[in-house]
Amino acid sequence: MIILPGPASPNLGKCLAAELDTNLVPVYFKKFPDGESYVRIDGNVENQEVVIVQTTSPPQDERLMQLFLMSSAVKHNGAKTITAVLPYFAYSRQDKIFVPGEAFSVKTVVDILETCGVNQIISINSHSPAALSSLSIPVTDHSAIPLLAKHFKKNGIEGAVSLSMGKKGLAMSKEAAAIINGECDYIETRRDRHTGYVDIKEKPLRVKNKTVIFFDDIISSGGTMAKAVAYAKRQGAKKVYAACVHPLLIDDAREKIINNGAEEIVGTDTVPSQVSVVSVAPIIAKALVGLGV
Amino acid sequence: MIILPGPASPNLGKCLAAELDTNLVPVYFKKFPDGESYVRIDGNVENQEVVIVQTTSPPQDERLMQLFLMSSAVKHNGAKTITAVLPYFAYSRQDKIFVPGEAFSVKTVVDILETCGVNQIISINSHSPAALSSLSIPVTDHSAIPLLAKHFKKNGIEGAVSLSMGKKGLAMSKEAAAIINGECDYIETRRDRHTGYVDIKEKPLRVKNKTVIFFDDIISSGGTMAKAVAYAKRQGAKKVYAACVHPLLIDDAREKIINNGAEEIVGTDTVPSQVSVVSVAPIIAKALVGLGV
Structure with a gap:
């Protein structure tokens, strides 16, 4: 198993690699002057079980897009499996269609992640874990x-x-x-x-x-x-x-x-903050081991 | 054919509907206090040939996400076909893999749009139209x-x-x-x-x-x-x-x-601006007619 820390979760990614005593593959990240994100996987992921750690707290759409780009690149480079860790799971509140015509946002996000090569998702205290059980790829949620x-x-x-x-x-x-x-x-x-x-x-x-x-x-x-x-x-x-x-x-x-x-x-x-004093790395590590990654 | 003007292109959407003398279905849009987008299609799209107009100039990721949510909702509501008009096509500069490991960003965006139900894309003066010809769904580019x-x-x-x-x-x-x-x-x-x-x-x-x-x-x-x-x-x-x-x-x-x-x-x-004096609506209208939408 190798850990890829996304640009939104560099420290949690490092903590997780340390917790699991496993390798970390760096992700080079930059933002173009017009605001577009650029990502490059700086290591070999071929035939590897890859774990991408990227929180999607605000700015959610930017962080989701970075995650989409990272997982697509990892998939393209021949990873065996991709587990996406979303410590904060954006759009998980819109977990059903409440009013006709509205977007089923969390389903859209999960469908996109599947397209980008993600096989399963791990999240922490997402809005309503039960609603996530019927989506196209498995989502396992854990309480911190x-x-x-x-x-x-x-x-x-x-x-x-x-x-x-x-x-x-x-x-x-x-x-x-x-x-x-x-x-x-x-x-x-x-x-x-x-x-x-x-x-x-x-x-x-x-x-x-x-x-x-x-x-x-x-x-x-x-x-x-x-x-x-x-x-x-x-x-x-x-x-x-x-x-x-x-x-x-x-x-x-x-x-x-x-x-x-x-x-x-x-x-x-789970999100970058001045009061982030407790690390969820042990929970994620245990979850990964439990899932056999 | 019906036109859905996305929150990033309300005026161009209206111009296009007028140009084509066709119906417009409004998209209700709001942003939650934490920054997540919410979209709802306020009309019937069942068995319709739907054209979603949404530019993806900065803030690109937000506008892309809105487009993903809109097209998924339109697909879910039974549209016959979905044409996405991206007057400004975000990430179209990253149109190949220049350095190993990097994301093929425009391919990722097009793959996502396909997942969200989009059948074809129309763009205006995207970075290098030729590079877009080999993607999973057809992209036709026009010069303004x-x-x-x-x-x-x-x-x-x-x-x-x-x-x-x-x-x-x-x-x-x-x-x-x-x-x-x-x-x-x-x-x-x-x-x-x-x-x-x-x-x-x-x-x-x-x-x-x-x-x-x-x-x-x-x-x-x-x-x-x-x-x-x-x-x-x-x-x-x-x-x-x-x-x-x-x-x-x-x-x-x-x-x-x-x-x-x-x-x-x-x-x-193609982008909201103080100097947007020429409308591309006639080009898009002609392109849609040419594609038989």
Whole structure:
């Protein structure tokens, strides 16, 4: 097996190669002045089981295009198999046709990857893994929540209350609570169908004088997380942490959350970020071994 | 035949539908806050010969992705055939493998379009039309230079000297000169292979007291065109015009060219631009009729 780190995930690619003690083939990348991407595989991939690591967080389309170009080049150069690791899986929210006429975007992306030679996809906490099971090539999704929980445990924050955003996220806080050895609960959220604006329904939380950790798959604009942190503080929580798998943290999301009372934001390296403190390389390594790559 | 104007070419799509006196099916488009594109076909395309018009000038990857999503949706909704009109064809410069290991980008783009249901492609002055003839679906390329030349003729600029950039472009200035009824020539250019910087070799031009029109397929940063205009002025030209098919005009390209002595820059609507004064709709309409769509 050889690892190709795409231009969007150079560090995660290196971590993964180290974790697996396997070879890394560099990808030369440049951008032309007009914005077109150029990629060149700088090594032999013939008859190899190739793993391309490329996150597709914003700018999604640019990173997807780089992935399409890389895998096509790898295929053209005679790779035996291609596994695409998309730590953040762009367009995975558009996982069915909700309104007639609209694009089934994640299917389009997967169909394209298949055309470009990809045999299977590995992702981390994608929007709804179940919806990905019926696509043209296998997609296996893995949760990084246990890794985040272990990070807190290692740093002495045991017995904290694990909270999720909405009842739907309860599986996440349960997963974390089992590792942290504390209670778990969720805060009720309400999304306005038209504006997309998320509000919090004030239900009592048993967090008085306790440490609280919010677990979520993604923090984008940070609005919901900031409100949740402030609410937990008002409910008497001693310390509040915000943990997420994909710390997109668009614009001033980080400041918003910290200013509302969070001690720290902890994320993984599925996306490049200032708070990417936990590496998902061990999960991906295990997934690859499990798939027999 | 029905026309679908993509979000990058709404006006050209409308012009084309008017030119062909055919129906237009709107495409609803939005961008999510994180940057992902959403498209929905707002009409019936079942059993129709669908023509999607979407330029792929910068931001290329975003516009390509929108095109992939649109054509997949059109295919899913039962279109009989899909013709993709790419007035500006992104990645068409990477039209072969120059160095081992590099991506054959334009082939990747065409393969993807085929996967998304596209049966044929129409483009305008793409980088090297000949190279596109061996791809998986037919690509027919058309020159908009005659349209530009006619624009000048109509505006009373007959008998001007048509000039091209480099000997390679001579076919373009010849094409124009036949319409403008004037002489044609080229200025010698020299490209530094490492920096990409283009310089002009000073060869005498017979332009004294004459009107000169430079014809080129594309103006990007405008550096070469600005130098060419200045050189023609130094050689005694009375008036100098800059004409191109794809007026990308990145950053201050327009100012650079005008400040070096050009009267005006004239371009087509293959890309959205302030100087898109000539519409290529008639060429595309004729091409579609010629292809029997």
